[in-house]
Amino acid sequence: MARSAVRPPEPDTLQISHRSRPSLISDLLRSKKAVISLGMLTAVVMVAVLAPVLSPFDPSKVQTGPFFAPPSSLHPLGADNLGRDVLSRIIWGSRVSLLAGLLVSSGALLLGVPLGLLAGYLGRSADTVIMRGMDVLFAFPPVVMALTFAAVIGLGTRTVLLALVLVYTPSVSRVTRSAVLGVRAQAYIEAARTLGQRDRWIVLRHILPNSLGPVIVQATLIMSYAILSEAAISYLGLGTQSPEFSWGLMLSDASDYMWMAPYLALWPGLAIMLVVFTFNFLGDGLRDILDPRQRSVLRGE
Amino acid sequence: MGIFVIRRLVELVPTLILVSILTFTLVRLVPGDPIDVMYGLEGADKETRAAMEKTLGLDQPVVLQYVLWAGRMVSGDLGFSYRARVPVATLIGQRLPNTLMLVFASLVIAVMIAIPLGVLAAIRRNTLYDFGAMATALVTLSVPPFASGIALVLVFGLMLGWLPTMGAAPPGSGVMGTLRHMTLPAVTLAMGLLGVTMRLARSTVLEELGLDYVRTARAKGLAERWVIYRHVLRNSLLTVVTFVGLQASYLVGGAVVIEVVFAWPGVGSLVIDAILARDYPVVQAVILLVAVLVMVVSTIVDLTYPLIDPRVQLT
Numbered sequence: 001m002a003r004s005a006v007r008p009p010e011p012d013t014l015q016i017s018h019r020s021r022p023s024l025i026s027d028l029l030r031s032k033k034a035v036i037s038l039g040m041l042t043a044v045v046m047v048a049v050l051a052p053v054l055s056p057f058d059p060s061k062v063q064t065g066p067f068f069a070p071p072s073s074l075h076p077l078g079a080d081n082l083g084r085d086v087l088s089r090i091i092w093g094s095r096v097s098l099l100a101g102l103l104v105s106s107g108a109l110l111l112g113v114p115l116g117l118l119a120g121y122l123g124r125s126a127d128t129v130i131m132r133g134m135d136v137l138f139a140f141p142p143v144v145m146a147l148t149f150a151a152v153i154g155l156g157t158r159t160v161l162l163a164l165v166l167v168y169t170p171s172v173s174r175v176t177r178s179a180v181l182g183v184r185a186q187a188y189i190e191a192a193r194t195l196g197q198r199d200r201w202i203v204l205r206h207i208l209p210n211s212l213g214p215v216i217v218q219a220t221l222i223m224s225y226a227i228l229s230e231a232a233i234s235y236l237g238l239g240t241q242s243p244e245f246s247w248g249l250m251l252s253d254a255s256d257y258m259w260m261a262p263y264l265a266l267w268p269g270l271a272i273m274l275v276v277f278t279f280n281f282l283g284d285g286l287r288d289i290l291d292p293r294q295r296s297v298l299r300g301e
Numbered sequence: 302m303g304i305f306v307i308r309r310l311v312e313l314v315p316t317l318i319l320v321s322i323l324t325f326t327l328v329r330l331v332p333g334d335p336i337d338v339m340y341g342l343e344g345a346d347k348e349t350r351a352a353m354e355k356t357l358g359l360d361q362p363v364v365l366q367y368v369l370w371a372g373r374m375v376s377g378d379l380g381f382s383y384r385a386r387v388p389v390a391t392l393i394g395q396r397l398p399n400t401l402m403l404v405f406a407s408l409v410i411a412v413m414i415a416i417p418l419g420v421l422a423a424i425r426r427n428t429l430y431d432f433g434a435m436a437t438a439l440v441t442l443s444v445p446p447f448a449s450g451i452a453l454v455l456v457f458g459l460m461l462g463w464l465p466t467m468g469a470a471p472p473g474s475g476v477m478g479t480l481r482h483m484t485l486p487a488v489t490l491a492m493g494l495l496g497v498t499m500r501l502a503r504s505t506v507l508e509e510l511g512l513d514y515v516r517t518a519r520a521k522g523l524a525e526r527w528v529i530y531r532h533v534l535r536n537s538l539l540t541v542v543t544f545v546g547l548q549a550s551y552l553v554g555g556a557v558v559i560e561v562v563f564a565w566p567g568v569g570s571l572v573i574d575a576i577l578a579r580d581y582p583v584v585q586a587v588i589l590l591v592a593v594l595v596m597v598v599s600t601i602v603d604l605t606y607p608l609i610d611p612r613v614q615l616t
Contacts, residue, residue: 132315132316132319133319135316135596136316136319136320136323138550138595139316139320139550139592139595139596140550140588140591140592140595141550141551141553141554141555141557141591141595142554143554143555143558144553144554144557144572144588144591144592147557147572147573147576147584147588148324148327148328148584148588149327150576151328151576151579151581151584152327152328224443228445231445231448232445232446232447232558235447235558235561236557236558236561236573238573238576238577251445251447251448251451254451255451255562258451258454258455258459259459262455265448265451265452265455268448269444269445269448269451269452272443272444272445272448273443273444273445273448274443276442276443276444276445277439277440277442277443280439280443281439284439
């Protein structure tokens with residue numbers, strides 16, 4: 001049984017706490033998780049950007065080969081029920097997934113960070129009003145919110161993304177708020193206030209930068225949740241609509257032909273898993289770097 | 302305790318009212334009025350329209366409409382399904398037990414598997430077991446639940462033929478029949494919760510293991526097993542249980558998708574059919590119900606704290 005409780009802190013922990021200006025980039029490069037996941041992410045982004053060059057066929061073109069063609073040199077991942085090339089569709093589908101992750105987490109950050117800052121810094125009634133409002137949004141599971149929006153605005157990728165921004169905003173504002181509460185209690189904030197600095201200056205110059213670590217980790221995780229949710233909603237037929245491409249939509253089509261061509265469901269499933277795994281792994285890596293308390297806990301120190 | 306419970310319930314009221322306003326407004330924003338939707342392409346003539354507006358209360362001011370609607374919801378009158386031509390309450394009454402059963406079963410599966418595995422990973426930290434368990438957790442976190450559902454249908458339903466893959470057990474098939482039908486959907490739904498619970502159980506236990514009182518317990522010669530069972534687990538499970546309780550939102554949302562994969566007759570598949578058929582009273586009622594359920598469960602989780610951890614004072 002390990003007796004780590006009495007072990008002295010590891011040398012690198014000491015170095016970090018002594019360093020005056022920690023550089024995020026050098027920390028990132030030292031974290032294996034971060035380097036691996038950033039490498040994977042770069043690869044996925046390249047695939048999405050270079051989709052027109054990389055995909056062997058036009059992803060919408062039917063009868064590029066026989067229906068349900070098994071994997072071959074012409075169609076490395078096979079062809080679907082209309083004879084469309086699966087590899088090309090997977091490559092193009094990466095765009096919707098990455099866009100979902102990126103737009104949803106940026107949207108949630110844009111809304112959630114200011115709200116969390118205000119709630120945490122102002123406290124009192126502003127805090128109550130903002131956080132109760134967030135509770136309301138929090139009561140809607142992402143898929144259910146997206147379904148509601150689909151019913152109201154109509155089906156499509158845009159509707160889904162809008163709904164997901166709204167449901168993930170509360171989690172950003174909560175994380176921001178609690179980080180702000182932690183930072184606000186520090187002596188240097190008290191000092192800044194005593195020096196007569198303005199509230200706005202204190203918030204932007206001191207509180208915001210020092211609260212961002214957990215928020216960045218949360219944003220990375222929201223990317224993975226958003227990709228999963230978009231895929232699920234498209235699978236239900238309420239998100240991305242044909243003839244656009246989405247891995248969720250491919251899975252939905254594939255499940256109709258599962259007994260004939262099970263590999264049709266395999267590829268989009270693996271693709272979603274790989275991208276979500278990348279963001280989860282990146283989130284873990286960033287948490288190790290940005291949240292020292294969590295880091296020592298996870299290492300078992 | 303009594304006062305705390307009452308206060309928590311009273312605090313719920315404003316949030317509930319806001320949720321109901323949001324639900325009401327969202328469905329009111331639907332393009333085209335409900336009468337057009339009810340009568341479809343043929344449309345309603347002037348007299349019928351006026352009569353229907355009166356019946357549905359659409360001739361009243363919006364605020365009054367909301368108050369009347371909210372009053373009806375509270376009294377259990379959830380409206381009338383345009384499509385099924387039965388009260389929405391009847392539809393939900395038929396479907397809700399199936400959803401709750403599914404959610405509960407998956408919660409039990411996730412907790413029974415994930416907590417022991419996560420705790421073990423913490424105790425054997427930095428071993429091959431720990432590494433394997435955490436890698437598995439990360440992978441299960443990354444698989445979309447509906448995709449693992451499809452895989453399970455393929456393997457256990459179509460290839461091996463061991464378990465039914467569609468729908469709930471027909472009436473009269475007994476406990477075993479019910480369990481057999483529920484196994485695949487419940488396992489699928491549980492898988493989404495497995496990884497995250499394992500990781501949390503591990504990190505919470507690790508954090509607790511590093512505290513001074515654990516060192517004291519060990520120093521006084523207490524057997525490691527007792528240190529873990531009597532002290533560490535007791536103190537760290539609070540966080541884990543709270544967290545699992547707060548996953549009600551994930552589970553209900555996940556259930557919507559899983560019900561479609563397995564044609565499970567719950568409220569999830571009900572609401573999706575309703576959206577596609579533009580059956581708004583059903584959509585409105587189910588969405589409100591889900592939001593209320595999520596809020597009530599979170600409140601119950603709050604209220605169970607002192608049962609697990611006497612240090613938590615309910616004030």
